[in-house]
Amino acid sequence: MKKYHFIAVGGAVMHNLALALVKKGYQVTGSDDEIYEPSKSRLAKAGILPEKYGWFEEKIHSGLDGIILGMHARIDNPELIKAQELGIPVYSFPEFIYNQSQNKTRVVIAGSHGKTSITSIILHVLKDQNVDFDYLVGAQIEGFDLMVRLSNAPIIIIEGDEYLTSPLDRTPKFFHYKHDIALVSGIAWDHFNVFPDFDEYKDQFRKFVDLTPADGTLIYCETDPLVKEISLVSPTAGKKIPYHAHPSEIKQGKTTLITDNGPVSIQIFGEHNLQNLQGALHVCDALGISSERFYESLQTFKGAAKRMELIKKKGNSHLFRDFAHAPSKLQATTNAVKNQFPQTKLIAVQELHTYSSLNKDFLPNYKGTMDLADVAIVYLNPHAAAMKRLELMDENTLREGFGRKDLILFTDSAKLKEFLLAKDYQNTNLLLMSSGNYDNMDLEEIKTKFD
Template sequence: MKHIHFIAIGGAIMHQLALALHRKGYIITGSDDEINDPAKSNLAEAGLLPAAFGWYPEKITTDLEAVVLGMHARADNPELLAAKKLGVPIYSFPQYVYEVSKNKKRVVVAGSHGKTTITSMIMHILKHQGLDFDYLVGTRVAGFDSSVKLTDAPIIVLEGDEYPASPEERRPKIFFYHPHISVLSGIAWDHINVFPTYENYFSQFEQYLAGMDKETVVFYNNEDTEVQRVIAGSAGHVKTVSYDTPPFHYVDGTAVMDTKAGPVSVSVFGRHNLLNMQAAIDVCMELGISEADCYTAIASFTGAARRLEKVKEEKNLLVYRDFAHAPSKLRATLNAVREAYADHHLVACFELHTFSSLNEKFLSEYAHSMDAADEGIVYFSHHALDLKGLPTLEKSIVKDYFRRDDITVIDNKEELETSVRNMISHKNKPVFLLLMSSGTFEGIDWNSVSSH
């Protein structure tokens, strides 16, 4: 029986991969210096939570089939050094996922934005059609018990990621999946801590395409000029198929796709999500599902967690949250809400939380990104700056970068709650509160907000 050891088992995807291999019958052990929920509870329930936190090189023996190394571990990690000394095979999680899916048809969704949504939509359609498949996705998806599944299924759907694979392997995760089918959803600079210039970031997608086999099919976003540029320059040896936003209209805030077979109402809204939906349908048709069956299936898709997810609804208030954190994501999400809910007063609240968004060198990228909102708040915490080792930010400087005179910048949690309550109350029309962050606004309970 294979024994796999995870260094930094508490990561969001790392622990899900560990659980998937555990379900497959592997012996799984792991270590980490800190594990928080939901990983802590998930590992404990499966009997995989380490007895004590910390690094224990004695856990590394020649009996191990492999070590899977997470990004949280440092290059001088004692267990990593022990594995090297003993000659135990060391993999990053994407390298190991490829190892266990070499004989599967691999679908990889790549790009700066839309990856999770497109991956989730593909999963939903395949499940609706009763196909047997494995998957790896970055969040909880309705109808699925976990975010990683590894069995003997003939297909695997993978959410790709341009972030480095591990401390030992600094190349992007997407380089290691070797897809038969891929989606390229968009290119917009991100991860400034790893890719200090846009040109450096763009080149990762050039290398991703250049490394593909000539039989690979790439579906690409024809509405993104940077995607068009990378396809023109680096994808001449593969089969490329463009996709665009399908025809649709709104009926009382519900998006209705105008298909050849007639109108199809869907549960997501926004041009970017309809564009994502088209990508998912194209992939599923490439996998052999009819267009009609794709439409039937997608009508019941309710979305991925924290991707334009409804938090609360009352008479004159809608509250949604979205994972948007990069400038292009803010624009797409705000424009989607503005179009679908044109009769609402749109209040947008955005938290600077990622390394890039909290870095003054990157902040100019956010110019005019919140213009679609009627009122806007930008929030950041000094605790987040400290955790990322970044210098303090002045509220006035942050405001200048957004290029909107009436935007409110707040660095205090209590003040944020008060300001939001004031903005959503006593309006002469219904209010749409949009919360955008890859964080949690320091744990604020948004269910408690009310327009009354």
């Protein structure tokens, strides 16, 4: 029985990987200095929740086959130091995923935006078509109990993140997967704390594209000028396949695909999702799934959690939740909802939660991103800014940054909730966008406005 220990086991992907290894029959232990829900309950159910929070050298012993190191850990972590002293192999989770999938066809979905949605579409189609595959995805998807699966399947679908690999490896995660098939959806500056220079950020994607092997495939969104540029000039001898948004039409708030075999009704919408599904179509084709089978399965795809997720609907009024936080994601989501329902008022709420979004120097990148919203609201938690040691921006600064003189700012989630509860949502859509949770704002009362 293989034995692995997780340092920082409580993370979203880390705890899912731990659970996947338990499911595979491995012996798993872990440590962390803090674990929140749902990780806590899921680890407890599997019998691998640490008894105490903290780092304990005694958990590290020569009987371990490896250490899996999370990004949350520090390089001076006592468990890591002990493992290094004992010569135990230390893997970041992307290195471990590659270690477990060297004999598989590895598909890596990359991009500043859209990668979770594209990966989710591919997973849905493959499962619906009874294809055996492994996966790693950054969100909980309907029909999948974990965000990671490792088995003897011949294929693995990986959502490839450009963020740093581990405290020991300051290069992007997606370098380590050594893809056979790569897809790049878009490049728009993100992770300002790690890549303060945009050229440096863009260069990570160039390096990723260039890793495509001569017998591999590169699928790229040609409507993104930066993606098109790096893909066309890449020296890779691999097959290059460009894509753009799938032809479609909108009637009465419903999107229908225009295909060679007639119209296909789908449950997702927006220009960016039409691009996402077209990219997914090419990936599935490269894996042997015909377009007819792809469209058949796509019709039942409802979207990934918190990606344009419909929470509640009443008549022609909708409550949506989205993970959008980077400028490109924010603009794409706002525009999608307004273009889908042009005659319906749109109230858009954005929480500035990440280091990039809270940084005054990065703020100009948000200009114009909420222009199509009838009411544009920004929530900024002073504690979040303080934790990241950043200046708390005022309303005038934010108005100038977003390019909206009517921008409304809230720094207290209770007051934001009170404002939203006071609104009449007749013929009105409410779009909540954040990678956080508005300082634990309870949405249940807001949902009742759409009963």
